[in-house]
Amino acid sequence: MAKDFGIGASSKRREDKRFLTGTGRYTDDMNKPGQAYVHFLRSDMASGRINGIDIAAAEAAPGVIKVFTSRDFEAVGGVPCGWQVTDRHGEPMKEPKHPVLAEGFVRHVGDPIAAVVAETRAQARDAAELIEVDLEELPAVVNLRAAVSGGTAVHPEAPDNLCYDWDFPAESKDAVDEAIRNAHHVTVLELVNNRLVANPMEPRAAIGEYDAADDQHTLWTTSQNPHVIRLLMGAFVLGIPEHKLRVVAPDVGGGFGSKIYHYAEEAFVTLAAKVLNRPVKWTSDRGEAFMSDAHGRDHVCKVELAMDAEGHFLALRSTTLANMGAYLSTFAPCIPTWLHGTLLAGNYKTPLIFTNVRAVFTNTVPVDAYRGAGRPEATYLIERTVDKAAREMGIDPAELRRRNFITQFPYQTPVAVEYDSGDYNATLDKVLEGSDRAGFEARKAESASRGKLRGYGLAHYIEACGIAPSSLVGALGARAGLYEAATVRVNPTGSISVFTGSHSHGQGHETTFAQVVADMLGVPEDSIDIVHGDTNRVPFGMGTYGSRSLAVGGSAIVKSVDKIVAKAKKIAAHLLEAAESDITFENGQFSVQGTDKSLAWGEVCLAAYVPHKYPIETLEPGLEETSFYDPANFTYPSGAYACEVEVDPETGKVEVLSFTAADDFGNVVNPMIVEGQVHGGLAQGLGQALMEGCVYDENGQLITASFMDYAMPLAKDLPSFTVDNSACTPCTHNPLGVKGCGEAGAIGSPPALVNAVLDALSDYGIAHIDMPLTPSKVWAAIDAARPAAAAE
């Protein structure tokens, strides 16, 4: 029977009340007394030399308070990168400075050149038009392959445009080469993982405040991790110590990775507020978001999969060009390396794996993590290649997968990570059943009778979530630990405030985390408040990304609750005049084993704060505990996805008829929220596969910079999803046994859809079409294949 509260209950999201009634508090909803507005003048060229900036007319314009240029930022640092990758020669990656405002050169369309602060937003905008920039256009580096073929350099310190050239695992290279040379069959696939724009519903915004009386800075910002912003901006950019800098990320309307990073605009408003001694506010408009939010994906890959005659995988080799954009965003270098190379085993026991990744600077917006971050790229290249291999070997795609599945856990992959648990056959069984694979041929025939091509596509995925063991990521180049912190404060009457370092920007933490605490303490969920997003209230935090909140942040809360219970038992033992070891705690009652003596939760809490009868010599009053939880391993959610499509051969239009997901997220706290997360991820993954694509022209102009040209999936583009998470193998190393569900949908769905479309087109012998599978691309592929199909 479904539970009605605590772990396992589909409790309604308490945060939705304010979101649905318009009472959420987003950064742009806030206005501070005396607030001024900033408008950034951004480069309209992809690459150029700034020969001069004349701000006189703009400074004289109505309402203008000050016009800032890079000169005003000479004393501060650049926007830092949070991860250092070491290349195959043992050299650190190239890390060119990323100034707050462009210094001498602009390097992408949208690079901020100057900033106008004025009394109103309109005045700031108007005045920006009066700034005369003598910008000399330089050749732009746009195409990845061209970027590494010599010629123009984005940064002088990287003449070949390489941030790094990375081999992994370096020692496997020769063995992989040899296995591929000697294999019965090698499936080869070249593919592009298309560049995406995250497009959260709420554009970024930031307000800087400064209190001169106590030299206190406050930054209100649309961030997924306020403490990380405080660390990066305080320590590396502006030189403000933590105790003088408060960062608040209030309600945030989606991030999908794009709000992890520290952005120049945040540093700008924080510094400008001090310079001008008044609050300064910035709100991105949608067009600005397209050219200033970090983009995602953008890989060009070649994959080779070696097999024996029975289709057993012998070796996998991939080479990837990964776009970094013009500057290194906070986590950019680790996405194509440690979040991509380490996942190349997928769900399979391929014994030998080698990858080379070259990270490339181009005159485009910085590229960083986007929902899935590296793992969708790995999954896509594996699952597309496996599907192609099945076709070439004449083996059913499901059977080829089964033949190669990892079935023994824990499993040490040849790419560093060790999977703790999983059951890939179980999720495959679920998805084949849920999608009625058995009835597909009949449905295909029915489609054919209407002149439509029906296809069925499978994909498996594995991801490394619950990011991440600090000592491990430190060894891999992270410049921070990736633990999480939580304080549980039990108030005198027994109500509870939980202060978590995880940040909720759509995930429903206020509900889920309350369920966990309620379940552990046997108290009502509504007696628990979840506080997040404020560095002055929460002790510390590394934030929300990489499906880590419940696995890492939730585990920190569990640790604190465990400490609370341990202390409360001591208090109860004293009050009940019993031995501590005889005290049991269940359903909110402290009882002496084997007696009818008991105390309610609230009575013990009150005693902690009114310690009249209290073991004061050995126990401090109060009931509040803080914990830091550093995970022992990543978590490894996995799953099987099936997609069924119909292609109209006359138009190339792909219709997604059904999508079935069978995920293993470990234990599930709130099934409704998990289902919602999967739905959102699937929508984004199918968006990538079907329609989304960020395009620059050959001069580096961003030509998909609005929703007119960048197609976001709409409800009409998607089927009703079938989601199952009953094939569950709990995580073995965190207290909740949870794995994380935030990214799965976006990771596993693109290859399932592309495999389905290529299955539909199998009579045409089309081996591959790069995403997005727009009608024009599909039609062109069909058209090009027609003579061949007709001749057969």
Added chain:
Amino acid sequence: MEMTGETVIRAPRGDVWSALNDPDVLKACIPGCERLEKTSPTDMEADVTQKVGPVKARFKGAVTLEDIVEGESYRLVGEGKGGAAGFAKGGAHVRLSDHDEGTLLSYEAEARVGGKLAQLGSRLIDGFARKMADEFFATFKAQVEGPPSAETAAAITDADTDASNAASTEDTAAREPAMAGAAPESKSWIRKIFS
């Protein structure tokens, strides 16, 4: 984008050449041109207001004439800055040759845009440039020949211009306003249907 075209102007080559170098004629021919001043024999400054799709902007431009072969050809290179709307850059190689009916003017032009124009208007830019060129030469022809009947000008413009860019030849939107300069009241495609 790139485009080529040619048109026959019923006037002596010398007159056509003079007109091509006359700022007043050019100002009258450039659609949306509010100001055009010669700052040297080969340099001009211009203010042009134009709308590309959703983006309307006033461009401050500089135009330079290069590779001048007197009476025969020149290269016209221009760049306009439209503030928040972005920028447009382009060039045209214009050649004159003798023709039975007067002078044959042929051109090869290229244009590109940046900033908001590219972000919001890139799908429209080919058609827009085609339209600008058509309008320019229709008006230019009218200026040099003296006002013709609308029918003749339409026939010549439609028949003589030929875009190398496949997209823009198929783009009826590009051709539709071709008569805007010479006969702003009528639409050439309507006339085609009813003629």
